[in-house]
Amino acid sequence: MKRxxxxxxxxxxxxxxxxxxxxxxxxxxxxxxxxxxxHILMPGYKDIVDQIRASARHRSxxxxxxxxxxxxxxxxxxxxxxxxxxxxYFDRHGxxxxxxxxxxxxxxxxxxxxxxxxxxxxxxxxxxFKWRPDIIHCNDWQTGLVxxxxxxxxxxxxxxxxxxxxxxxxxxxxxxxxxxxLPARLWSMHAxxxxxxxSFIKGGLVYADRITTVSPRYAQEIQGNEHGxxxxxVLTARAGRLNGILNGIxxxxxxPATDSRIPHHYSADDLSGKALxxxxxxxxxxxxxxxxxxxxxxxxxxxxxxxxDVLINALPELMKLPIQLVVLxxxxxxxxxxxxxxxxxxxxQIAVQxxxxxxxxxxxxxxxxxxxxxxxxxxxxxxxxxxxxxxxxPIVRNVGGLADTVTDTTPETLRTxxxxxxxxxxxxxxxFLRAVKYAIELYAQxxxxxxxxxxxxxxxxxWHNNAVAYLNVYDLALQDHASPLNTSPRLAEFS
Ligand code: ADP
Ligand code: GLC
Numbered sequence: 001m002k003r004x005x006x007x008x009x010x011x012x013x014x015x016x017x018x019x020x021x022x023x024x025x026x027x028x029x030x031x032x033x034x035x036x037x038x039h040i041l042m043p044g045y046k047d048i049v050d051q052i053r054a055s056a057r058h059r060s061x062x063x064x065x066x067x068x069x070x071x072x073x074x075x076x077x078x079x080x081x082x083x084x085x086x087x088x089y090f091d092r093h094g095x096x097x098x099x100x101x102x103x104x105x106x107x108x109x110x111x112x113x114x115x116x117x118x119x120x121x122x123x124x125x126x127x128x129f130k131w132r133p134d135i136i137h138c139n140d141w142q143t144g145l146v147x148x149x150x151x152x153x154x155x156x157x158x159x160x161x162x163x164x165x166x167x168x169x170x171x172x173x174x175x176x177x178x179x180x181x182l183p184a185r186l187w188s189m190h191a192x193x194x195x196x197x198x199s200f201i202k203g204g205l206v207y208a209d210r211i212t213t214v215s216p217r218y219a220q221e222i223q224g225n226e227h228g229x230x231x232x233x234v235l236t237a238r239a240g241r242l243n244g245i246l247n248g249i250x251x252x253x254x255x256p257a258t259d260s261r262i263p264h265h266y267s268a269d270d271l272s273g274k275a276l277x278x279x280x281x282x283x284x285x286x287x288x289x290x291x292x293x294x295x296x297x298x299x300x301x302x303x304x305x306x307x308x309d310v311l312i313n314a315l316p317e318l319m320k321l322p323i324q325l326v327v328l329x330x331x332x333x334x335x336x337x338x339x340x341x342x343x344x345x346x347x348x349q350i351a352v353q354x355x356x357x358x359x360x361x362x363x364x365x366x367x368x369x370x371x372x373x374x375x376x377x378x379x380x381x382x383x384x385x386x387x388x389x390x391x392x393x394p395i396v397r398n399v400g401g402l403a404d405t406v407t408d409t410t411p412e413t414l415r416t417x418x419x420x421x422x423x424x425x426x427x428x429x430x431x432f433l434r435a436v437k438y439a440i441e442l443y444a445q446x447x448x449x450x451x452x453x454x455x456x457x458x459x460x461x462x463w464h465n466n467a468v469a470y471l472n473v474y475d476l477a478l479q480d481h482a483s484p485l486n487t488s489p490r491l492a493e494f495s
Pocket of ligand 1: 018169300329357382383
C-alpha cells in the first residue's frame with residue numbers, strides 16, 4: 001500500500017474549469033480502489049469552503065494566523081481532502097485563476113507559491129497531521145514549485161509531476177522569484193528561470209523524479225518544436241523519465257444508463273432514450289425539432305487550442321449541409337461573438353450558449369449525434385471519450401489524446417467493427433469539412449451508424465488500467481529517488 005498526496009488546483013465536484021478537475025476527482029478514487037491511501041490537497045477557494053462548512057462533515061485545523069486547513073472526505077470514498085484556506089489568497093469568489101475581467105489574478109505567483117509551500121510542509125509531515133506520503137503527485141504549473149522545493153529536503157517523498165497542458169506554464173516576472181523567497185540556486189536556466197522569467201512548470205519538469213503526461217501521443221509531441229511550447233529541450237533531456245498515460249473517465253458520472261443529469265437513460269442495447277434526449281435538447285435550445293437531422297455539438301473552452309476558429313471558418317459551408325449545431329462554451333469573447341452572430345442568423349439551425357453549465361454538457365453528450373473536437377493540440381481530452389460512451393461519435397483532429405482514443409472510420413475499421421469516430425489531419429476548414437461530410441453520409445445509413453455508436457459505447461475508457469500505469473510510475477519514482485545514481489544535480493540531465 002502506498003501513501004499518495006495528490007496535489008491539484010482544481011478537483012471535481014468542488015471546482016472545475018476543465019479536464020484537470022475531472023482527473024483530480026476520478027484518478028485518486030481509482031487509486032484508492034486499488035488499495036492505496038490517497039489524500040488530496042487543493043486550495044480552499046472561498047465558495048467551496050463556505051459550502052463544505054455549511055453542509056459536509058469537516059474539521060478545521062489552524063496552522064497560521066490567516067491559514068487553516070479544512071479537512072473533509074471526498075464524496076463516496078474514504079479519501080481525505082485537505083483544502084488550504086488563506087485569508088488573502090483564496091478568500092475570493094469566482095474563477096480560481098482569473099479575475100472577473102478574464103485576466104489572471106494579479107497575485108497568482110504568490111497564491112500558488114504559497115499553495116506549493118503548504119504541499120511541501122504536508123509532504124514532509126511537518127504540520128502535525130501524522131501522515132507522511134511516499135509519493136507526492138503534482139499536477140500542472142500551479143504545483144510546479146513542489147518538486148523544486150523538495151529537492152532541498154534529504155528525507156523527502158518521491159515526486160511525480162503530470163503535465164495536463166504544457167501551454168500553461170505559470171510564467172511570472174523575475175521579481176516574483178525574489179518575493180517568493182525561493183532559494184537563489186533555483187534562478188538558472190537549468191532550474192526555474194525561463195527566458196528571464198520565473199517558470200513554475202519548470203520546477204516540475206526539471207525536478208520531479210518522474211514526469212507523466214496525459215496521453216502517449218502528447219508525450220511524443222511535446223518533445224518536438226511544434227507542441228513543445230519552448231520546453232522541448234527540457235523534455236527530451238528527461239525523456240527517460242517521461243511517460244504518457246491516458247486519462248480514464250469517471251464511469252459513474254458519465255454513463256448514459258445511470259447519468260442523473262439526463263432525462264432519458266439508454267445503453268448500447270437500447271438507444272431509444274437517445275432520440276428523446278435529442279428532442280429535449282432541441283426544445284431547450286429552440287432548434288427546429290427535426291429528429292432525422294444530424295445534430296453536431298461542441299462543448300469546451302472557447303480558446304485557440306480547441307480549434308474554435310476552424311469551426312467558425314467552416315460555418316458558411318456547414319450551414320449548407322442538413323445539420324444543426326450546438327455550441328456550449330466559455331472563454332475568448334471574440335469567438336463567442338462570432339458564434340452568436342451565426343446563431344442569430346440561423347436560430348433554428350445553430351444554438352450557442354456562452355456559459356459553463358455542467359448539466360447542459362451532459363444533455364448535449366446524450367442528445368447530439370456527432371461531437372466536434374477540431375483541436376489544434378489536445379493533451380488528452382475527455383469529451384471525445386464521454387461522447388463515444390454516449391453514442392455520439394466524435395470528429396477529432398489527429399493530435400494528442402484524440403488520436404490515441406478514437407478509431408477512425410474507414411471501410412476496413414467499419415467492417416471489423418473497430419471504428420468509433422472520424423479523424424482529420426490539418427487544423428483547417430477543408431479537412432474538417434471533409435470529415436463532417438463523411439460523417440453525415442454515414443449518419444444517413446442507420447445500420448452502419450448504429451454499429452459505430454455501439455463500438456464506442458462499449459469501449460473501455462475506465463481508469464483501472466491507467467491507474468495501474470500510474471502505480472508503476474510511482475514505483476519508478478521511488479526507485480529513482482532511492483538510487484544513489486540519482487543524487488547528481490538534475491541540471492546535468494540537460495546541460
Ligand atoms: P480541457 O481540460 O482542455 O478544457 P478536456 O476535454 O480534458 O479539455 O475537459 C474539459 C471538461 O470540461 C469536460 O468535462 C467538459 O465537459 C467540461 N467543459 C468544458 N467547457 C464546458 C462548459 N462550457 N460547460 C460545461 N462543461 C464544460
Ligand atoms: C488539460 C488538457 C486536456 C486534458 C485535461 C486533463 O486541460 O487540455 O486535453 O484532457 O487537461 O488531463
